[in-house]
Every structure is written in structure tokens, then in C-alpha cells.
Amino acid sequence: MAGLELIAIRFxxxxxxxTPVLAVPALTPFAFVPVFVRLALLLAVGLLTAGVAPVQTGLAGIDQPIALGxxxxxxxxxxxxxxxxVVLPGAAIGMAANVVDVQSGASAVSIFNPSMRTxxxxxxxxxxxxxxxxxxxxGLHLFLLRWVLASTRFAPLGSAFLAITxxxxxxxxxxxFLLGLAVVAPVILGLLGVDLAVAFASRSMPQANIYFVALPLKIAAAFLLLAADLRYAPELIGRVYSQAFGAISTGGP
Structure with a gap:
């Protein structure tokens, strides 16, 4: 195989x-970075890897399209x-936060995301x-870049596979998802206490429409509890990412 062809195939x-880790908006932590920056980063990392990463022996060439595919x-x-x-921690934390939205009644309010159009x-x-x-x-973004480059050591280019059973x-x-739920657990428990207090008030004063009184109270309580929870959330969020990186690296949790 000619040198130029080998470099092109390695690239x-x-x-x-x-591409999934650095460029696809739904998968990458750089989703909010402009697309041209993501593509430039992908090309730079791809060229660097093509030059220094180990390659499987007997790599398929352009004359073997099926094997190359x-x-x-x-x-x-x-x-x-x-x-x-990257995806699982974000999805777990987002799901847990959605529970807070439903519990507090703020789920009626939605924000349009123009990048994802959702x-x-x-x-x-x-x-x-x-x-x-x-x-x-x-600094997990730097660790992510080192990590994806290091993946070529245990899985040389051309020999990759689905690395988790x-x-x-x-x-x-x-x-x-358990760790993600733990991030907002104080908010969920606090809102449960508010619900119990509202239920007691409703039973004590059945003639009053407690629901319309309690709804703004629950939303305000949710924001106050969330603001207090965010003081301790970064440590838990760091554990969520660390556990995910460790599990993917070893093929299991």
C-alpha cells in the first residue's frame, strides 16, 4: 500500500x-461550540492520530471497499x-431535573433549543x-481528548469494536441514572415535604382552592431548593462523569 493511500485510510x-465524540451535536460535550470549530478540532485530531497512532496489520485498502467499509x-x-x-451523565442529570419540573409544576414552561430544534x-x-x-x-474536556487518543493503543485503527457488552x-x-437522581434528591425530597404540607392544608380547609395557592409556592420552593442544591451538585456531577469514564474504559461499571 502506497504511503499516501495509507495516510488517507488512517485518517x-x-x-x-x-466523529461521535467531537462533532455530533447530540453526543459531544462541544455541542454549543460552532460547527466550524468542531470540524476543525475533528480534522486536527484525525490528522494527528493518522500520523502517530498504531494501525492493525493487514489494513484494508481502497481496492477492498467491503473490508474498508x-x-x-x-x-x-x-x-x-x-x-x-459524555451522553449518559448528561441524560441522567437531565432526566432527574425533569422529575423536579414535573413535581414542581414548572413542566408547563418549555425553552426552545435552536441548535437541536427541540x-x-x-x-x-x-x-x-x-x-x-x-x-x-x-478539565474533563482535556481528559476526553487524551482519552480518545489513548483508545488507539488498546484498539489500533482498523481493529475497533463495540467496547462494552x-x-x-x-x-x-x-x-x-441513580447517580443523576442523587444530584437533585434534596430538591425532590423538599418538594415532597411541600406536597405533604399542601395536602394537610387541603384536608383542613376543604372549601379553599389550595391548588392555585400552592402552585406558585411549589415553583418558588423548587427554585430555592435548587439554588441550595447547586452548592453541592458539582462534586456529585464530577462523580457521575468519573464513573462513566471509568466504566467505559474497563468495559463495565
Whole structure:
């Protein structure tokens, strides 16, 4: 295989592996970065990897399109596995925040996300922004870049595979959502106390329409509890990401 062809194939394989982690908006932590910056980062990391990363012996060439296509699909599967370490913590924290939205009654308010063209919950969006800030504040974006580059050592280009078993994935899914629920557990318990107080008041004064009185009270209580919870949330959010990175690295939680 000629040198130029080998470099081009290595670049294609590296780009296929890193695209989910660095460029796809729904998977990457750089979703709020302009698309041109993401593409430039992807090209830079792909070129760097093509030059220095180890490659599987007997790499398929352009004259073997089927084998090359299978190798590219394997690299994309590897990239999706790596992206789980970013997607699952964000999804877990967003799901837990949505529980707070429903419990407080703020779920009637939605925020339009122009980048994804979807309507998102208010508390869920706020918690996902906090998770993104914690991700960058802890330097996990630099760790992510080193991590995806280091993946070429245990899975050389052209030999990638789905690096997590279905059982390990299900176990990781459960542990991530439990940790995500722990982030907003104080808010959920506080709102439960408010609900109990409102229920007691409703039974004591059945002639009063307690619901319309309690609704703004619950929303205000949710914001106050959330503001207090955010003081301790960064440490828990860091644990969520650390657990996900460790689980993906070892193939299980």
C-alpha cells in the first residue's frame, strides 16, 4: 500500500472513530461550540492520530471497499461507545431535573433549543448547563481528548469494536441514572415535604382552592431548593462523569 493511500485510510478510520465524540451535536460535550470549530478540532485530531497512532496489520485498502467499509463501521461503533461517557451523565442529570419540573409544576414552561430544534424543560436545561460547566471546569474536556487518543493503543485503527457488552451497558445505565437522581434528591425530597404540607392544608380547609395557592409556592420552593442544591451538585456531577469514564474504559461499571 502506497504511503499516501495509507495516510488517507488512517485518517478516514480516525475520523470515523472521533466523529461521535467531537462533532455530533447530540453526543459531544462541544455541542454549543460552532460547527466550524468542531470540524476543525475533528480534522486536527484525525490528522494527528493518522500520523502517530498504531494501525492493525493487514489494513484494508481502497481496492477492498467491503473490508474498508466494515473497518469504518467498527470505528464508528467504537466512537459511539466512547461517546457514552459524555451522553449518559448528561441524560441522567437531565432526566432527574425533569422529575423536579414535573413535581414542581414548572413542566408547563418549555425553552426552545435552536441548535437541536427541540423544546426542553426549564430545570432540565439549567441542570444540563451546570453539568456542562462542571465538565469544563474540572478539565474533563482535556481528559476526553487524551482519552480518545489513548483508545488507539488498546484498539489500533482498523481493529475497533463495540467496547462494552450489553450486560455492562445495562448496568452502567442503571448506575448513571441513580447517580443523576442523587444530584437533585434534596430538591425532590423538599418538594415532597411541600406536597405533604399542601395536602394537610387541603384536608383542613376543604372549601379553599389550595391548588392555585400552592402552585406558585411549589415553583418558588423548587427554585430555592435548587439554588441550595447547586452548592453541592458539582462534586456529585464530577462523580457521575468519573464513573462513566471509568466504566467505559474497563468495559463495565
Amino acid at each position: 478516514l478510520l480516525a475520523t470515523a472513530r472521533f 466494515v473497518a469504518l463501521l467498527g470505528e464508528m461503533a467504537m466512537g459511539l461507545t466512547l461517546a457514552l461517557a 423544546a426542553e424543560s426549564m430545570t432540565g436545561t439549567a441542570m444540563q448547563w451546570v453539568a456542562a460547566l462542571v465538565f469544563f471546569a474540572l 450489553p450486560g455492562a451497558f445495562v448496568s452502567l445505565l442503571g448506575s448513571q
